[in-house]
Amino acid sequence: MFTPKIKDISLFKEIAKNVVNPLEVIREGISNSHDAEAKQISITVYRNSEGKFILEMQDDGRGMDFNAIHRFFNLGDSLKNSIGIGKKGLGTKTYFKSDKLTLQTQNKDDEAFKAVMEKPWDTLLSDKIPQYVVENVPPKPGRRGSTVTIEGYFMDNPEKYFNFDTIKDYILWFTAAGSFKTYFANYPELHKYIQNMQVAPRVFLEDKILKLKEEIAGTHQFSPPQEKPNEDPEEEQYKRSVNYCRHFGPYHRATNINGEYVSLQLYGTVSGLNCRKSLCKLKRGESIKSRFGLYLAKDFIPIIKRMNLINEYNSHHYHLLLNSQAFELTADRNNISNEDDPKVKWVLDEAKKIIDYHIKPLAEEGYFKFRKNEEIEYVLKNKQQNIKRRIEYFEGLENLMLNELSIIKRPDCESQAAILFTALLSNDRTKPLIKYIEKIGHYSHQSPTDMICIDKEGNKILVEIEYRLSSLFRHDHPYNTFDYVICWSVDLEINEKKRLQDGTILNLIQESGEWILKYGAQKVIPIIELKSVIHQLDSTKIYGVEVK
Numbered sequence: 001m002f003t004p005k006i007k008d009i010s011l012f013k014e015i016a017k018n019v020v021n022p023l024e025v026i027r028e029g030i031s032n033s034h035d036a037e038a039k040q041i042s043i044t045v046y047r048n049s050e051g052k053f054i055l056e057m058q059d060d061g062r063g064m065d066f067n068a069i070h071r072f073f074n075l076g077d078s079l080k081n082s083i084g085i086g087k088k089g090l091g092t093k094t095y096f097k098s099d100k101l102t103l104q105t106q107n108k109d110d111e112a113f114k115a116v117m118e119k120p121w122d123t124l125l126s127d128k129i130p131q132y133v134v135e136n137v138p139p140k141p142g143r144r145g146s147t148v149t150i151e152g153y154f155m156d157n158p159e160k161y162f163n164f165d166t167i168k169d170y171i172l173w174f175t176a177a178g179s180f181k182t183y184f185a186n187y188p189e190l191h192k193y194i195q196n197m198q199v200a201p202r203v204f205l206e207d208k209i210l211k212l213k214e215e216i217a218g219t220h221q222f223s224p225p226q227e228k229p230n231e232d233p234e235e236e237q238y239k240r241s242v243n244y245c246r247h248f249g250p251y252h253r254a255t256n257i258n259g260e261y262v263s264l265q266l267y268g269t270v271s272g273l274n275c276r277k278s279l280c281k282l283k284r285g286e287s288i289k290s291r292f293g294l295y296l297a298k299d300f301i302p303i304i305k306r307m308n309l310i311n312e313y314n315s316h317h318y319h320l321l322l323n324s325q326a327f328e329l330t331a332d333r334n335n336i337s338n339e340d341d342p343k344v345k346w347v348l349d350e351a352k353k354i355i356d357y358h359i360k361p362l363a364e365e366g367y368f369k370f371r372k373n374e375e376i377e378y379v380l381k382n383k384q385q386n387i388k389r390r391i392e393y394f395e396g397l398e399n400l401m402l403n404e405l406s407i408i409k410r411p412d413c414e415s416q417a418a419i420l421f422t423a424l425l426s427n428d429r430t431k432p433l434i435k436y437i438e439k440i441g442h443y444s445h446q447s448p449t450d451m452i453c454i455d456k457e458g459n460k461i462l463v464e465i466e467y468r469l470s471s472l473f474r475h476d477h478p479y480n481t482f483d484y485v486i487c488w489s490v491d492l493e494i495n496e497k498k499r500l501q502d503g504t505i506l507n508l509i510q511e512s513g514e515w516i517l518k519y520g521a522q523k524v525i526p527i528i529e530l531k532s533v534i535h536q537l538d539s540t541k542i543y544g545v546e547v548k
Contacts, residue, residue, distance in 0.1 A: 030203075062108055271367070484528065492508055
């Protein structure tokens with residue numbers, strides 16, 4: 001029986017407790033397998049006979065000896081290279097938020113061990129350090145490697161996170177099995193700082209709950225280059241650019257700062273929506289816009305998105321990964337902790353130069369120009385379709401058949417009613433039929449009152465234009481802002497009433513064949529119904545067919 005050694009006891013409980021994303025346990029498992037030079041990694045999720053949720057991670061790496069098992073459980077005790085992201089020995093402690101943790105391992109010397117930690121989370125909640133038992137077990141031929149089994153991981157609805165699609169997406173984006181290091185394998189100096197630059201493990205994922213399994217490529221996925229894309233028949237606007245993809249890089253820059261080697265590696269794409277959609281399985285509440293952009297990476301594993309290096313509205317069209325071993329990570333490995341370091345400042349400044357002077361100009365000349373041309377074509381096509389629809393609609397409108405007016409069709413909206421009113425008032429033969437109003441002074445659809453007119457005595461009057469009078473009743477117009485109403489038709493019954501917000505009663509009446517609005521006892525507002533004016537015209541002399 002052993003108690004884990006602790007170099008920083010205050011971190012122990014917090015690491016297990018403050019996991020940002022439960023899938024980080026998979027990130028840690030894959031990193032450990034990768035460091036053990038595993039060529040195959042298997043990840044399985046299922047529920048056991050007791051209904052407990054089980055996460056099992058198995059590899060064919062070099063396995064562990066007795067001391068390595070202790071390092072697995074200890075805090076702040078790791079043999080990983082100080083340049084790598086696992087140097088503090090913190091990662092495996094994320095496993096402790098579980099009911100049981102089992103490690104089975106067999107090394108190259110055919111030493112085999114089984115280590116079990118019972119109730120690690122309950123023990124931590126009791127402010128105690130959980131203990132683990134290690135025992136020698138018989139080795140099995142050809143079974144070198146390690147298996148970690150996490151039983152009863154404490155979270156509500158674990159299948160929400162630990163399901164086939166979500167695990168696959170996370171593996172390919174945020175773990176060592178989604179690394180983009182192979183793009184830089186031809187740079188010999190990087191092999192000093194990154195292990196297994198040319199190795200991409202095979203990852204086998206099985207979800208026994210959903211009965212799904214698949215072999216996953218062990219590298220970060222970019223959409224294939226396609227600068228002459230085929231058309232998407234289901235896309236209306238960006239028919240071809242939606243399938244466009246251009247790759248940038250690999251860009252490698254290196255320098256020496258205060259006697260220390262510093263380098264950066266940048267690779268990525270700019271691509272259309274279909275390309276980006278094919279590369280991810282979005283979580284609930286996540287969007288393509290929030291997923292894509294530029295990520296900072298260490299050990300060629302994306303860590304956190306950082307958009308200020310692109311700094312433009314279309315940044316989500318990019319899929320760029322910037323790696324540097326100069327980045328130091330926070331304890332939870334979800335952020336950069338040393339941005340004020342001169343080495344990191346050099347990395348970010350140099351990356352921005354590459355983006356501004358190499359990547360962006362190519363993207364603008366290729367992809368974004370492609371999109372702009374499609375946008376112009378789409379707008380023109382829509383205008384043509386709208387014109388065609390408008391002509392068809394125009395043909396279906398009722399004819400006025402007034403030979404002496406320049407208006408052909410009856411109004412179908414407020415502005416058309418205003419045009420007809422103008423035509424009637426401008427014609428010497430029809431002008432006498434417009435009572436009260438002599439001339440039009442000014443028209444504005446943005447003003448509280450549509451028209452300023454001149455009455456028969458030369459006084460300025462305010463005129464409200466409506467297509468149908470009922471529109472005036474539906475909306476709370478300030479009735480003290482107009483003196484007359486002009487509409488195409490009065491579509492309300494006599495004595496129609498409306499109580500206004502100030503308590504005043506608005507009443508529609510008809511006197512001597514004329515429509516009138518009574519605004520309480522304060523104001524009388526005459527209504528000129530253009531449809532009635534048309535009916536008053538002598539049909540035998542002016543047009544030949546009565547307007548309905």
